[in-house]
Amino acid sequence: MRLNETYINAAVLIGLLVVPLWAVMVDEPFTITLATKAVILALAAVGLNLILGIGGMVSFGHALFFGLGGYAMGILAYHAQTFTMLDLGLFSTGGTKMMPIIWLVAIAVSAVIAFLMGQLVLRTGGVYFIMITLAFAQMFYYFSISWSQYGGEDGLSIYVRNEFPGLNTLDPIQFFGICFAILCVVLLLFSRLQTSPFGLALNATRQTAKRVETVGLNPMHLKLVAFVLSGAITGLAGAMFADLNRFVSPTMFSWHLSGELIILIIIGGVGRLMGPVIGACIFVVLEHFLGGLTTYWHIFLGLIMLAIVFFARGGVIGLLTGKEGAHV
Amino acid sequence: MSFLTVEGLTATYGSSQALFGVDLTMAEGEVTALMGRNGMGKTTTVKAICRMIRSEGKLTLDDVSLHDLPSYKVARRGVGLVPEGRRCFAGLTVRENLTAAARPGAWTLQTVCALFPRLGERENQRAASLSGGEQQMLAIGRALMTNPRLLILDEATEGLAPIIREEIWAAIRKLKAETGVAILLIDKSVKELSSVSDKAVIVEKGRSVWSGSIAELTPEISEKYVGV
Numbered sequence: 001m002r003l004n005e006t007y008i009n010a011a012v013l014i015g016l017l018v019v020p021l022w023a024v025m026v027d028e029p030f031t032i033t034l035a036t037k038a039v040i041l042a043l044a045a046v047g048l049n050l051i052l053g054i055g056g057m058v059s060f061g062h063a064l065f066f067g068l069g070g071y072a073m074g075i076l077a078y079h080a081q082t083f084t085m086l087d088l089g090l091f092s093t094g095g096t097k098m099m100p101i102i103w104l105v106a107i108a109v110s111a112v113i114a115f116l117m118g119q120l121v122l123r124t125g126g127v128y129f130i131m132i133t134l135a136f137a138q139m140f141y142y143f144s145i146s147w148s149q150y151g152g153e154d155g156l157s158i159y160v161r162n163e164f165p166g167l168n169t170l171d172p173i174q175f176f177g178i179c180f181a182i183l184c185v186v187l188l189l190f191s192r193l194q195t196s197p198f199g200l201a202l203n204a205t206r207q208t209a210k211r212v213e214t215v216g217l218n219p220m221h222l223k224l225v226a227f228v229l230s231g232a233i234t235g236l237a238g239a240m241f242a243d244l245n246r247f248v249s250p251t252m253f254s255w256h257l258s259g260e261l262i263i264l265i266i267i268g269g270v271g272r273l274m275g276p277v278i279g280a281c282i283f284v285v286l287e288h289f290l291g292g293l294t295t296y297w298h299i300f301l302g303l304i305m306l307a308i309v310f311f312a313r314g315g316v317i318g319l320l321t322g323k324e325g326a327h328v
Numbered sequence: 329m330s331f332l333t334v335e336g337l338t339a340t341y342g343s344s345q346a347l348f349g350v351d352l353t354m355a356e357g358e359v360t361a362l363m364g365r366n367g368m369g370k371t372t373t374v375k376a377i378c379r380m381i382r383s384e385g386k387l388t389l390d391d392v393s394l395h396d397l398p399s400y401k402v403a404r405r406g407v408g409l410v411p412e413g414r415r416c417f418a419g420l421t422v423r424e425n426l427t428a429a430a431r432p433g434a435w436t437l438q439t440v441c442a443l444f445p446r447l448g449e450r451e452n453q454r455a456a457s458l459s460g461g462e463q464q465m466l467a468i469g470r471a472l473m474t475n476p477r478l479l480i481l482d483e484a485t486e487g488l489a490p491i492i493r494e495e496i497w498a499a500i501r502k503l504k505a506e507t508g509v510a511i512l513l514i515d516k517s518v519k520e521l522s523s524v525s526d527k528a529v530i531v532e533k534g535r536s537v538w539s540g541s542i543a544e545l546t547p548e549i550s551e552k553y554v555g556v
Contacts, residue, residue, distance in 0.1 A: 200428035204417040211415050214378060215429035215474050216403035325419065 002322040032172040045276030047233030053271030056206030061133030067253035069106035069238025074248035110235025141253035155249025269315030335386035348534040361525040408476030416455035433475025440469040461492030
């Protein structure tokens with residue numbers, strides 16, 4: 001059976017919205033939390049999908065931005081909740097409990113780091129790009145372990161979830177609503193970007209960078225802009241993830257997480273608008289149900305990955321639509 | 329002031345030298361044929377002009393040295409290359425190939441599709457699924473979308489069916505007659521080149537050995553250097 005990708009996309013979004021609403025009715029708050037987790041992981045992976053799916057840059061260090069977003073939230077909220085000052089050299093601040101401000105800081109910090117890191121990593125390609133992005137993420141990972149001021153290896157707990165004007169973020173469904181709305185906005189941006197001249201040129205750069213130059217485009221600039229956008233989106237997801245758990249720790253920087261983001265995209269469909277969303281839903285469902293049966297549930301995840309790589313190169317969406325490539 | 333000036337151009341691929349001194353001047357709107365046997369340095373000359381390989385000597389466009397510019401900036405100054413072997417963005421559709429390259433100017437999706445109606449008919453088809461001739465048209469269209477002042481066509485009719493070749497030559501004639509774009513042509517067909525070009529430059533073993541107006545290109549000269 002071949003399905004239209006637009007219908008699949010709509011069904012996934014509606015499903016993702018209906019499940020938590022149903023959970024409200026039957027009073028299953030944990031299901032809402034699971035759905036929120038799926039939404040946030042999907043958002044992080046949408047960020048990665050921008051460079052991996054469209055630009056062909058396999059970043060094995062995207063947990064770096066996830067962690068930056070997480071720590072941006074953790075540090076700002078920690079100071080706000082303990083009424084201590086955060087000294088930034090030029091000025092000091094008392095932190096904040098407001099989600100929108102925390103998000104902007106997470107986006108800005110991730111974008112700046114992505115810009116600086118991009119200057120270096122984007123000059124490499126192939127396996128070197130994979131390794132150098134991993135190396136950067138590991139640098140931050142080990143730094144966060146040794147950063148005792150903010151919990152070091154034990155991480156940093158934030159006792160009360162941050163605030164959003166007009167909403168009660170402690171109510172799971174309201175927090176889910178916020179996250180879901182942000183995911184929708186970012187997906188809309190992604191789909192617009194994919195068909196914009198910038199997105200097409202980025203896609204062309206993945207195929208043949210030399211030819212892109214002959215039409216007057218600078219592949220380095222294209223890739224850098226994409227890398228910064230990608231880092232910013234994943235950073236935003238990191239801040240939201242930290243708020244979901246009310247906890248940040250060095251594991252947000254870990255290479256496992258970078259790998260999981262790649263796996264989410266491959267399961268769903270590389271370069272596909274909804275690839276990361278489907279991947280994240282499957283991942284969270286497997287983690288919850290199989291994780292309840294055995295602590296070695298990653299074995300099953302590995303088997304699914306094998307099956308996808310061998311039999312469904314276009315991921316779940318590729319399987320359903322009968323079109324292997326995202327760009328068909 | 330000449331539009332494009334190439335003087336004593338030398339170029340190397342790694343340790344082997346490919347160009348030993350190529351001279352070529354073009355005025356705005358002029359059509360020049362770059363001729364020579366296989367392996368004599370035609371494509372290398374074009375690659376050097378587009379800054380796709382390292383080269384030395386004089387290379388200026390509007391009296392600005394291109395040697396100081398990266399390849400994409402040369403394209404932005406108005407040099408549009410249709411590379412040998414077409415090399416469209418295979419994963420993108422016809423429309424997407426053209427949109428990705430678009431720069432402001434007279435050439436738009438509509439005008440390119442008017443020049444090559446086949447492209448308009450296959451607007452949503454992926455480049456990889458087009459025939460060779462259609463891919464060639466797309467490659468030319470893509471270069472035109474950058475709104476170049478100098479269009480370089482490297483073997484634009486190579487390996488195509490006679491009827492498609494004729495369509496491409498017709499488009500080139502139309503470009504010459506209706507737009508002010510200068511065209512640098514590399515092709516095997518001396519007959520077609522002679523009918524459309526104003527000038528010819530012949531390269532042999534990495535050197536330009538003959539240049540002149542197309543009227544001066546006698547059969548003896550083309551026999552001697554090009555072998556036809």
